[in-house]
Every structure is written in structure tokens, then in C-alpha cells.
Amino acid sequence: MMWLRAIVGISVALTLASPTMLWGQSRNPPLRRGAPGAPRGPLTDVSIAVGSAQYSASVDARCRLDERATPSNTRAYFVAMYPWFGQRPAADQPQWRVTLEIRRGASPDAYDQFVFSFLDGTKAATIQRVAGSPKMGNGTVRVTRHGAGARFDIAGRAKEGDAVRATIDCPQFQRGEEGGG
Numbered sequence: 001m002m003w004l005r006a007i008v009g010i011s012v013a014l015t016l017a018s019p020t021m022l023w024g025q026s027r028n029p030p031l032r033r034g035a036p037g038a039p040r041g042p043l044t045d046v047s048i049a050v051g052s053a054q055y056s057a058s059v060d061a062r063c064r065l066d067e068r069a070t071p072s073n074t075r076a077y078f079v080a081m082y083p084w085f086g087q088r089p090a091a092d093q094p095q096w097r098v099t100l101e102i103r104r105g106a107s108p109d110a111y112d113q114f115v116f117s118f119l120d121g122t123k124a125a126t127i128q129r130v131a132g133s134p135k136m137g138n139g140t141v142r143v144t145r146h147g148a149g150a151r152f153d154i155a156g157r158a159k160e161g162d163a164v165r166a167t168i169d170c171p172q173f174q175r176g177e178e179g180g181g
Contacts, residue, residue, distance in 0.1 A: 042171040046082065046098060048118055050125045051162035055118075057094045060087070063149060063170030069104045077104035078111075078143065080152060080168045096120035100152055100168055102141060103130065114141045116154050116166065125158035139164060148172035 044061035048054070062084030069075035080100045083089050096119065103113040116139070118125040128136035139156015149170040158164050 041174075044080065044082065044171065045169040046167070048098065048125075048164075048166040050118060050123055050158065050164055053120075053123055055094070055096055055120065059083075059089075059094060061098075061168070061170070062087075063173050065173035071104050071106045074103075076101035078102040078150065078152070080170055098166070098168070100141070100154065100166075102143065102152070109143075111141055111143050114154075116141070116156075116164070118164075118166070123162075124160055125162055125164050126160065127154070127156050127158055127164060137164070 041060065043058040044063060045058050046061065047056045059082045061080055061082035064076075064079040064081075066075055066077055066079070069077035078100070079102075080098075082094075082098050089095060097117075098119075099115070099117045101115045102111050105111050105113070113130045114127070115130060116125070116127045126136050127139040128134070129139065136159035137157050139154060142153040144151040144153070149172045151167065151169045154164060154166040154168075156164050
């Protein structure tokens with residue numbers, strides 16, 4: 001009978017015990033980047049000219065570097081994206097969208113395969129220079145590494161016909177598979 005009381009007592013204790021104590025989970029997990037009240041990461045400076053239209057802002061972009069990207073796979077080595085997937089920019093933030101994906105080159109400083117895409121609701125610009133995919137527009141991208149980030153300079157002509165000049169300066173990269181921001 002004593003063992004039955006012990007088992008019941010342990011069962012009650014485990015049932016009433018907080019899951020945070022049982023599994024080491026935090027009661028207040030950190031807010032997901034982009035959630036109301038969550039701290040923002042360092043801002044990314046973006047400057048874009050499409051034809052005669054000019055866009056410039058410091059935004060909460062996702063800048064990612066994926067070390068698993070190789071010259072022979074299709075993973076993007078560098079990614080800069082605003083807004084990042086799932087992010088809803090506040091009304092006082094730019095409502096345009098920009099994405100830059102760069103594949104790893106055969107040599108450390110060769111970046112000849114990339115996709116640049118911009119949309120502000122009325123004006124669009126796409127440059128796609130990726131082997132095995134339809135060519136869209138024509139252009140180049142230059143990567144200048146600095147500290148924990150990099151600056152990307154894009155120049156060319158979009159498939160829509162407009163001249164494109166863009167600079168995206170990422171102060172630091174997030175890990176390859178990190179979600180949001």
C-alpha cells in the first residue's frame with residue numbers, strides 16, 4: 001500500500017509541475033523578429049534607381065549567408081530580402097519589395113549568377129542571370145565584404161527595359177536557416 005501512495009504522490013507532483021520545469025522551456029520565449037514589441041536587428045541601407053524613379057531607406061531586411069551553398073548546387077549563397085517572408089512592414093516603413101539572391105561562384109570573388117527583383121506596386125524590375133533558367137534583363141552584381149556583412153552593388157537593365165542601379169548594404173548576416181529577419 002505504501003508503494004501505491006508513492007506512485008500517486010509522484011504522479012500528482014508531475015501533473016502539477018510546470019512544463020517549463022519538466023522540459024526546461026522558458027515561460028516567456030523571445031519574441032519573433034518582426035512581432036509587435038520585438039527588438040529589430042541592425043537596419044539594412046537600400047538605395048534603388050529604376051529608370052528615373054528613386055527609392056532609398058534603412059529597412060529591417062533579412063540578410064543571410066548560406067555556407068552550404070556550393071558552385072554546383074542551386075542554393076543561394078547570399079540573400080538580401082525586404083520585407084522578409086512573413087514580415088508585414090508598418091505603415092511608416094517602405095511598402096516596396098526587393099530581393100537579391102546570389103549563387104556562390106567557382107572562385108571566391110566570382111558572383112556571376114544572381115537574381116534581383118524589385119516591386120513597388122506600379123514599377124517592377126527583374127534581372128535574372130542564372131544558368132539553366134531563362135535570362136531576364138542583363139546586369140552585374142559586385143559583392144564587397146565588410147565585417148560581419150557585405151555591400152551589394154547591382155547595375156544593369158531590367159527585363160522590363162528600365163536601367164537599374166541598386167546598393168544593398170547588409171551590416172551583418174543571419175545564419176542560413178534562421179527564420180525571419
